[in-house]
Amino acid sequence: MDNNGQKYFTPIDFVLFALLLVASIAIGLYHALSGGRQKTTQEFLLADRSMKCLPLSLSLMATFQSAVAVVGTPAEVYTNGTQYWFIGCSYILGLLIPAHIFIPVFYRLHLNSAYQYLELRFSKVVRICGTVTFIFQMVIYMGVGVYTPALALNAVTGFHLWGAVLATGLVCTVYTALGGLKAVIWTDVFQTVVMFAGQLAVIIVGVQKAGGLSEVWRKVTEGDRISGIDLNPDPTVRHTFWTLAFGGVFLLLSLYGVNQAQVQRYLSSRTEKEAVMSCYMVFPCLQVALALSCLMGLVMFACYGHNNPIQKQYVYSKDQMVLYFVMDMLQDLPGLPGLFVACLFSASLSTISSAFNSLATVTMEDLIKPYYPSMTDARATLLSKALAFLYGLVCLVMAYAIHMLKSSVLQVALSIFGMVGGPLLGLFCLGIFFRWANSTGAVTGLAAGLVMAFWVGIGGFVAQMSSTIHPENFTDSGATANRTVASVTILTSITDEPSKSVGLHGFYSLSYMWYSAFNSSIVVLVGLLVSLITGPTKKDNLNADTVYPLVDRMQSVLQMLLKPKLFCDPTLDAEQITTHHEQINGYGKPERNTGTEEERKTFLPLSQRSYLEQETSV
Incomplete structure (x- = not known):
């Protein structure tokens, strides 16, 4: 530890971190050289439809339990208390609805890509629109997912920024391009175990240094960090029971119902029953992950109280506090800091590898195969691997672009990713639940939803940046306000409650937890209205299997x-x-x-x- 409070890795920490990367590549090599050796698109993109429910459920959880959530949720609880814990209530409907509606529809159609559904239900134009929207969404988030943990690690430990970015991006690219979806799923299982182990280690050591569980409880209750149920119906309040438990349902649906990364896992299962069971088994996994992150936030408060490292200028944002806390608590235990950093990068690796694989799938199945129907399976498989590798390089380019645009635009990138999920959810709901919706209504509804999403999201961001910011939200280094918007990882913004707003500014103040519900509703309403005007879909022209x-x-x-x-x-x-x-x-x-x-x-x-x-x- 130096005079500025910065802490550094020991050789053992570096060894543990390197072992994580080596093990991930080894899993990819194993699946590249075993079984069918990834020689067909079914094996490379869908794991030969042979996966069991246990590894699927852990992979489903790991896909969106990203590094941003691992560092963001404890910081949220440290700052604003345990109100965020109530998002666990949204997991019930957020997983039951996909299990009993979306999975049966997708699985029985024998899809390779979720966006094939849009062509079966509407038209090829709708399919391409959905695919391009998804690619835009995931390409932006790939850069965010790689750059964010690397930046935090660099700020706290002095670990080389671009060394971390390159390590994450290249390792993901190698094992995804070599081992396909099966390697991604089994690597997710390994990385989930590492993630839970790292968090548990930090919590146990933190509780011990805080004086035991009873002392932790006393400090967090006296510090007013144990939140009751807030039943305020105001949709502009960032976190209430309603925004978390009900607004969160739509956010979960956009992730676990219609996102290609998750749908691809459902489709890779051996049977429809196992796909449904994997969705059920995600529930306890998500609850454990949420509990560990919230407990870490409470232990952080018990150790630091209101005298946090930001006031000492050891770190410059609350998002960096988790890594500082880890290095501070575990500095006398060589190897454990490396274990948590491995945990952090495990979350990042699982998210990014899923993005690579899903992007390669939709590009191959939706944008290339339909126009080259005579392409052999061997050539299609080779091209799919090349696409996965190409998206890995794009990820590194996006990370560099985000670095050049600085932290305020990083927040915009996170908000864009959250905003796009809602319109895509609305597009699928329009097709699945409403028989009379037609192709024209679907395209118009998606466009309206995206326009509204960007208007509200970017307008809200600009309004927040232009409003009066309290001095304590800045540091001498010029860090920007600690307010972030929605992200796919269900990352919460690390701020105090916003002041009441009126008029258009009040509209921009809509809680990010309602973004998916609001945007998907716009798509459905506009889509139905346009469908009725242009002529509803007739029963004779409808594929009954595409409608619930x-x-x-x-x-x-x-x-x-x-x-x-x-x-x-x-x-x-x-x-x-x-x-x-x-x-x-x-x-x-x-x-x-x-x-x-x-x-x-x-x-x-x-x-x-x-x-x-x-x-x-x-």
Whole structure:
């Protein structure tokens, strides 16, 4: 440790950090040289559809548990208390809905890319629009995901900035390009274990140095860091129970419902049941990750209180505090700082490698294969590997661009990534839940959603930067305000509650947790309106497998609620109740048991008719 409070790695720390990188590459080499040796696009891009639910669930969790979240969530809890913990409530619906709606629809269509769905449901134009939007989203975030932890590490430990950037980017590129999705998934499993181990080590040592669990609890309660349930309905308040538990649902849906990186994992499972189970198993994994991050924030407060390292100018932003805390607490335990840095970069590696693989997939399946249908599978596989390598180089270029644009634009990049997820969610919801939505409505709705997202997001950012900033939010080094906006990693901004705003400025003050809900709603509303004006999609032109029968299900439930006496009448036997239930759903028993097979199908609802036809063909 020098006079400026900066701490440095010991040789053991460097060895542990290097071992993480070597192990990640080794996993990629193993899968490149074993099994089918990644010789087909099915194996390279979809792991030969052979993955089990346990590694899938850990990979699903690791994909968006990025390094930004590992350093951001503890800093949020340290600064503003445990209100953010309530985002765990959103995990329930945020994972149940994908498990029972999105996964069955995508899996039964035997897709390779999530955006193939958009062509089956709408048109090739909608598919290309969705693909290009996703590529724009992920390319920006790749640079952010690599640069952010490297910058924090450089500021606190003196670790070479571009050495960390190159190490992360090149390692990801090598094992993703060599081992494909299977290597990415199993590397995620390894990196998840390292991530949890690093966080646990820091928490245990921090609790011990703070005087034990009882002392930690006393300090955080006296410091007012244990938050109650805030039921304030104001959507401009950054964190309340409503913004976290309900606004967070839409954020989770944009991540675990329709994002290519996650959909690709669902499609790689052996069966639809295992895909659904992997989604269920993500819930406890996310809860453990959230609990560890929040506990670390509380332990940080117990150790430092209000006398934080920023006041001593050891670090220049709250995002750097986690690494400073780690180096400070573990400086007498050689190897443990290296373990946590390995944990931090594990989160970064898992996110970036998933981005590489998903980008290579959508580029190959949506932008190249449709125009070169005669391409051999061997050539397509080789091209997919080249694309993964190319996106690795693009990641490094984006990291350099973000470095040149400085921290304020880094915040803009994070907000752009969060804003794009909402419109994409709205586009898929428009197709899955509304039969009458057409291609024109889909394109118009997506455009409207993106315009609104950028208007609100960038307008809010400019309004925040132009408003009066308290002096304590700056340092002599010229660091900008500690306010960040939405990111895919569910990173929270590290600020105090904003002051009340009115008019257009109040509109710009919308909590980032409502971004996905707001933007996706714009896409759906505009898409439905334009579809009705231009002519709704006719049933004859609709692929029934691309639609979830939400209206039919709701109608059935309403009919049951409107006639509760029928289902509670003790004088009716089970056969009579079943017969009536069939008749109110449009496929009464007499019609279903008479006539030819084709005639009987016409009495079934569209979704069931499609399923019956699929079973018959098999």
